[in-house]
Amino acid sequence: xxxxxxxxxxxxxxxxxxxxxxxxxxxxxxxxxxxxxxxxxxxxxxxxxxxxxxxxxxxxxxxxxxxxxxxxxxxxxxxxxxxxxxxxxxxxxxxxxxxxxxxxxxxxxxxxxxxxxxxxxxxxxxxxxxxxxxxxxxxxxxxxxxxxxxxxxxxxxxxxxxxxxxxxxxxxxxxxxxxxxxxxxxxxxxxxxxxxxxxxxxxxxxxxxxxxxxxxxxxxxxxxxxxxxxxxxxxxxxxxxxxxxxxxxxxxxxxxxxxxxxxxxxxxxxxxxxxxxxxxxxxxxxxxx
Numbered sequence: 569x570x571x572x573x574x575x576x577x578x579x580x581x582x583x584x585x586x587x588x589x590x591x592x593x594x595x596x597x598x599x600x601x602x603x604x605x606x607x608x609x610x611x612x613x614x615x616x617x618x619x620x621x622x623x624x625x626x627x628x629x630x631x632x633x634x635x636x637x638x639x640x641x642x643x644x645x646x647x648x649x650x651x652x653x654x655x656x657x658x659x660x661x662x663x664x665x666x667x668x669x670x671x672x673x674x675x676x677x678x679x680x681x682x683x684x685x686x687x688x689x690x691x692x693x694x695x696x697x698x699x700x701x702x703x704x705x706x707x708x709x710x711x712x713x714x715x716x717x718x719x720x721x722x723x724x725x726x727x728x729x730x731x732x733x734x735x736x737x738x739x740x741x742x743x744x745x746x747x748x749x750x751x752x753x754x755x756x757x758x759x760x761x762x763x764x765x766x767x768x769x770x771x772x773x774x775x776x777x778x779x780x781x782x783x784x785x786x787x788x789x790x791x792x793x794x795x796x797x798x799x800x801x802x803x804x805x806x807x808x809x810x811x812x813x814x815x816x817x818x819x820x821x822x823x824x825x826x827x828x829x830x831x832x833x834x835x836x837x838x839x840x841x842x843x844x845x846x847x848x849x850x851x852x853x854x855x856x857x
Contacts, residue, residue, distance in 0.1 A: 613651065614659050616643065627662050628669040635670070637817030639679055639690055640847065646692035650680065677756075700853050703797050703829070706751045706759065706842075707781040715753035721778040723748035732764050735828060736836045743767055747778045750813045751842075758848060760813040763840035770837060782838065792831050799827040801851065810843045821846035 616638060619630050638644040650656070653671060657664040671688060674680040681691045710717035724747050730740040744764040751759045763782065765773045770790035776782070786792045805819040814820075822843050829838040 613638075613644070614656075617660065619660060619662070626666075628666045628673070631660075631667065631670040632673050633815070634817070635674060636679060636815045640814055640816045640845075641818050641820050642847070643817075644690050646690050648690045650688045650690070652687065700851050703794060705781050705783040706761070707784070710753045710758075713753075716755075718752045718755065719779050720750040720752065720757075721747070722750065724778045726767070726774065727764075729764070732839060735839050736764075736766055738766065738768075745773050745776070747776075747782075749778060756848075757814050757845070759842045759844045760810050761840060761842040763838060766835075766837050769831065769835060786837065792837060794837070795830050795832045795834070797827050797829040799825060801825050803846075804843070806843065806845075814845050823849055823851075 617631065617634055619627055623630070635644070635650075644650075650671075651659070653664050653667045657667045660667075671680060675682065678691055680688050682688050704712075707717040724745070726743050727746045728741060728743055729746075732744055733740045733742045736742065736744075745767050747761075747763050747765070749761050749763075750757050751761055765776075765782070767774050770786060770792055772789045773782075773785070776785050776789070783794060786794065802824050804822050804824045806814065806816055806822045807819070810816070810822060811819065822845055825840075825842045825844060827838070827840050827842075828836050829840075831837045
């Protein structure tokens with residue numbers, strides 16, 4: 569392992585030494601693979617992969633990131649067979665160890681599976697089917713489905729926002745705690761969540777670090793019991809922030825949930841907009857005759 573000028577560690581074994589690289593890698597910023605003469609799916613995959621020889625990011629991570637994005641966008645659907653480690657290494661003119669490391673990481677993340685003579689294939693995405701009708705947070709929802717919830721905090725701070733104040737039916741000068749988080753189930757990003765909390769009703773929320781369940785914090789630290797919520801669900805295409813959160817290379821179908829949560833006093837304490845990845849969610853409703 570060595571460190572670059574930015575202090576980042578990289579695995580020097582993941583790319584060939586300069587003298588062994590093909591001439592076009594020494595002179596061109598990008599190595600774009602356009603070897604479409606191979607049989608599918610190798611040729612189709614190769615036309616979508618490119619490795620940057622100038623960046624500090626190791627080849628195996630570049631390859632992993634791009635394959636992840638192709639899976640997330642649906643360009644590599646479940647059941648697609650990937651080329652063998654040897655074939656992909658030869659086509660990209662990188663070491664087989666690099667491809668092996670990439671594939672192993674993707675297997676560990678349940679993105680790929682190996683089935684004997686069937687080779688390496690794209691795994692079907694995790695499909696969650698939570699039931700609607702009960703007020704519950706992401707943490708509780710993941711627990712019900714046997715998954716471990718975790719959080720990646722992106723932004724947290726007190727803000728004043730006229731449009732948000734209007735949703736809460738409060739004066740435009742009101743202050744809110746704004747929290748932007750990526751919520752994960754078993755370390756897989758499931759939703760990008762932007763939430764606002766009325767700190768006039770729940771002053772202790774100003775000290776919340778954004779980790780864990782907001783509902784649990786409201787109950788245990790703010791003494792607030794939640795009564796109901798108004799929620800809408802609509803189909804949208806992911807925005808740039810969502811693409812980054814989910815590893816999408818291009819806009820992909822998502823579900824946008826908007827929820828205004830009320831306390832037992834009838835006043836709104838939370839407003840949240842969560843973008844859920846469409847390839848992982850299928851909500852269930854029970855309808856009465």
